Amino acid sequence: MDDLLLNQFLLLGAVLFCLGVYGVLVRRNAVLVLMSIELILNAVNINLIAFGAWRGDVAGSVFALFVIAIAAAEVGVGLAIVLLIYRNRRSVDLDDIAELKG
Amino acid sequence: MLDIAWVIPLIPAASFFLILLFGKRMPFKGAEIGIFALGLCFAMAVVTNVQWFQRVDDAEHAAHATSGAEATDEHAASDAATTEHATESHADAEGDEATESPSSAAEEHDEGGAAAEGGAAVEESHAGDDAHESDGGEDDHAEAGGAGGGHTEFEVEPVRESITWWSSGGIDFSVGMLLDGPAVMMLFVVTLISLLVHIYSTDYVGGDRRYTHYFAFLSLFSASMLGLIMSENTLQLLTCWELVGLCSFALIGHWWEEKPNSDAALKAFITNRVGDVGLICGVIVLFFGAGQTFDIVTINEMAVSGEISHLVLLVGACSLLAAVMSKSGQFILHTWLPDAMAGPTPVSALIHAATMVVAGIFMVGRLYPVFFQGLSIGVSGVNLLAVIGGVTVIGGAGLAFVQTDIKKVLAYSTVSQLGYMAMALGVGAWTAAFFHLFTHAMFKAGLFLGSGSVAHSVHSFDMKEHMGGMKRFMPKTYWTFVISTGALIGLFPLACFWSKDEILAGAEQLGTGYTAFLVVGLIGAFMTAAYMTRCVYLTFHGEPRGHAADAAHPPHESGPRIVVPLYILSGMAVLAGFTNLPNTGALDFVPDSWALRFEHFYEPKGEYFPSVLDTFSHPEFNIGIAIGSTIIGLLGIGLAAAWYFRGLGPHGLTERNKVARAGHRVLVEKYYLDRLYTDIIVGAVKGPIAKAAYWFNQKGIDGVINGAGTAAVRGGQFVYDKIDQGVVDTIVNGSGAAAEGSGQGLRQMQTGRVQQYAALLFAGAAILAGIFIIVI
């Protein structure tokens, strides 16, 4: 009973992931949706690091770093898109963006 | 110098960045940086050439020494060192003159070599001081030559430098240089023409909007082309190849504000991408075929020795051929090259005549064993490379007849001449192909720059509308143009006479199936003579038309920065042919030290090149072919001259005769190849995809649902009308209505709110995962 359980981390990641999914699904403000996506990515990172520690493999840390870099890129482009939407519509409410409506 | 030749591509690369960063603030807007960089490169290339001649001669001496008399290594080494010293001082003293043409350099070197040999004993002490690191190399040669045994051929070790760039998965990706005959030759060609084009451009594009940008890309182009020719491995070759394509794109679209120009740039880029897929495939095939290496020498050695299976070589060669077809404008991917004339004329001269388009030919020559073995050159009846080349010779020449744009005539002429080179490689005449490449670069650059000089004065490229009678206004341009034209036609003793004959002789001597290529070559020579005569007539003779006849602004001779490069290039057009004078057959009076210098110095000699095989062909000079091709060329000139200058022959044939009109139309439409690409292939691919995407965007999924609903209704109606109106009636109507209703109901789901879609996605994924957990 000395070590930490692997599942401690994995379940924490699962909870964080689901909270992120919930945020993506229910939030109306596009910036908040992007924040929820960050939660999802963090959940993934926790998993990567936990598996890395479990297997004694440094690859987990390396890929977590890659995910962080990609998250930075994603937020940059995502916020640029949000700004563009705001500039065109004076609103970032996702309800207003319904071009796909049939 | 040979060991540090790798800095040559780095100089223009540095110049690119310097021009980009500081160009605008320089007094000449960055042009001086580019010219200085290329001047430096040219000087270094010349020194490299001279030292390379040195190395070849040393290797030869060493080989003779080991096979013949009991000459000691020491002697050979000292011999080498003194010769080197003598030549170096010679080159230094004579400066530019000595370097004007490799032929004179070669000759001088020979004198130097002879003198040094004579004085070897006297200067022995001197030699000790001068002993360079190259001496180590010489000893190696001596041993290699000795090991070679009974070969009369000697081997010249290429100069190789390489560092590991990065390694991944246990494979080292290196970057380096492989300096041997063809690379050294190309160094000279590229730096010379690039330098002249730089100088020419200062006048030609003077005052342009993006003057600095233009010079920056000229520098980058030179850097990538120099990198390409010195590539040590196929990956580096691929990288530089793409860089060259990128620069071509940027320079063709230099005046991108006009739509046709940016279209032409895109066309060039995309057509080249088609071929690049082949290049990538070929590189990968050879990488695995040669046991996971990109190294060109290793691949070549393994191909020569037969360690790579024939099938792999065949697949690799065919893939690489696609790249050759696109980059070197071979049929059927040549269509971008004439359009590329939308770029500034000096760019056309540099890229689309002299250097970039020969990258494909160079690549074939570089990986020649792969093609030689893979396509069974010289063994089988005919091979793909020769066929492509042969078709291109005739096809390109045919198209050149109907062009009214002077640059397009030259572009199709380039296509045709590149066909000659590919054909020569296809018939195993490697040296002839590279010799032709060398001579062609000189006179074609001269022709392009000449046409630019004319256009600079009349502000148009249209020969029929705005030129004519230019001889009167621009005598200097006229004479240089005529000399270069003569060289292109192959008149004795101008450049192309020698190189084209060597190709024809090469085609002839293989016999049987290859005789067809001799005929193709002769027809090509005839057509070349005819269309170039037409071009000269329309541009320089007859009455001035359009802008040329504008009394208010009469055309005038171009300035010295345009004319001097023309002089140099036409001078080269005269001299270049003598670099490979044959001394067999009717010309056996030519002294050995003058004959076949090009072959002697520039042909790779080593285990990595099939010259060690007996099958490799060195065509003998054939007086019959030489005279025949000259007569055919004169005939072409004569016929075209009779037609245009004297007005003889059935003029107006295309108006009267249906067959002639159809033929003319096919040529004007460029064999309908562009139509095939844009309308049929692109149309077939783009149309449906675009329509599908459009449809999907417009209708979305509800279209499917509605469609299903209406289809069901229609189906219902069909049944209703045709089969039963009684009992089934109500059921059918009901089902139809149900389908439509469900469609309408499902339509409500299409709220357009992405989050709902995401919710469905997640829920669906979760449910599916749950099912998997339960089932498995």
Next chain:
Amino acid sequence: MVAQNIFFYAIAAVIVWSAFRVVTTQNVVHAALHLVAVLASVAAQYILLAAEFVAATQVLVYIGAIVVLFLFGIMLTRAKIGRDQELTHKSAIVGGALTALLLLAVMGYSLLDEFGWSRTPLPEDSRLIGVNGSNSATVSDSIFSQYLVPFEVISVLLLAALVGAIVLARKD
């Protein structure tokens, strides 16, 4: 290792609570601040797993850059500072919660089923620890040798994102 467990559960509680607030709060700025708390706590978990280099990067990049970017985004889109009832779809809450719970159930079940009570080795035993008791050296060695190509690809991706963001956001 009781101490570690205590820390773990304390931090995990912070993470879950803050994340919950990120997705439920009615105040945009509060959401961003809660996000900071989540990110910092996740960094703390990384340290618990002996991945201190990733933890440092997490703090620098996420809290230092990304959250600031979010705050700029909030400012530039003139989001209402203070309570805003419009931030959540009232009608979607049930569906969203159900979906999330379904996902959690599936993931939780399969994780427990697969990994059960397996444990992570003690950091001291782990091969992850380099010569001087840190894994930074190991990570950097790995990035710059084995994973060099992905690393370069990531840098190209960042460049592309940079260019893309500028192109999208500039006014013309």
